[in-house]
Amino acid sequence: MKVNTRKLAAAGMMTALGVSLSAFSIPIGASRCFPIQHLLNVLAGVFLGPSYAVGFAFSTALIRNLMGTGSLLAFPGSMAGAFLGAVLFRYTGKVWTNFAGEILGTGVIGAMLCYPVASLLLGNQEAALFTYVLPFFISTAGGCILAAILLGAMYRSGTVRYLQGMLKGTEQ
Numbered sequence: 001m002k003v004n005t006r007k008l009a010a011a012g013m014m015t016a017l018g019v020s021l022s023a024f025s026i027p028i029g030a031s032r033c034f035p036i037q038h039l040l041n042v043l044a045g046v047f048l049g050p051s052y053a054v055g056f057a058f059s060t061a062l063i064r065n066l067m068g069t070g071s072l073l074a075f076p077g078s079m080a081g082a083f084l085g086a087v088l089f090r091y092t093g094k095v096w097t098n099f100a101g102e103i104l105g106t107g108v109i110g111a112m113l114c115y116p117v118a119s120l121l122l123g124n125q126e127a128a129l130f131t132y133v134l135p136f137f138i139s140t141a142g143g144c145i146l147a148a149i150l151l152g153a154m155y156r157s158g159t160v161r162y163l164q165g166m167l168k169g170t171e172q
Contacts, residue, residue: 006167007048011056014040014048018060022069026142037078038102038143039150045086045098046151046160047167057082072121076113077136081106095151099144107137 021036037060044053057078064070084105089098111132118131154160 004052004167007052010167011044011048011052011059014044014056015059015063018056019063019067019069022060022064034139035143035146037074038081038106038140039147040143041078041082041106042085042098042102042144042147042151044082045089045101046095047163048086049090050083050086053082053086054079072117073114073132076117077106077110077132080110080113081140084109095148095155099148102144102147103137103140106140108133111136 018037018040022034024036025034037057040060041053041057044056048056058075061070061074061078064074065072081102082105085098085101088101089095091097112129114132114136115129151160154163
């Protein structure tokens, strides 16, 4: 794989944003919604593509775990959503498929992938297969709503097209 230094730098900046803004949360019922990672997953899908999006999600989860501000559940959740959203966006070119991929990838697939992590690595024997679906779904829906607002403004101003061209190395 050829390394695109512009995409690598953008992924690094998104990782820094994901780590530094990970303390921002919104209380929803008995759970807390951490939408920034999901907002950034959607942006990574639009601007970076699947491989850089997964790398960014992995890096953010790794740094947060090393700092003690994250959990092992961040790995399957964020990476599955970033990958599925970016792949769907790449093949359709439609932003709504990125949102759908993020919600399905994180909210359902990633949440279900957390079951073996929780039961085997974290010792949570009470965890069921669908334990994390509702909290992950709430969090990813919040991030997708924020991403829709941000991307809507960016599309109207022409910023999305400009940044996509710049990250590919061809200014438009």
